[in-house]
Amino acid sequence: MAQSTVLGRDIAAICQILLPRYKNVKLLQGLTNNKPDFRIQVKGLFGTEEIDAALDDF
DSSP: OOOOOOOOHHHHHHHHHHGGGTEEEEEEEETTTEEEEEEEEEETTEEEEEEEEEEOOO
C-alpha cells in the first residue's frame, strides 16, 4: 500500500480548506524573509493560542 505524504507546499492549501469549518480557528497568512508562512490561531476558554510555522519547517 502506498504511504500518503503531505508536502510542505500543500499545507497552506489544506489549512485553507479544513480550518474554516471551526469557528474558534483562524488561519493567518503572510511572508517572513520573503518566504510564505502561516499562523494558526485557536481561541479557547482560557485565551488565544497562536501556532507559527514557516513552510520550510516541514
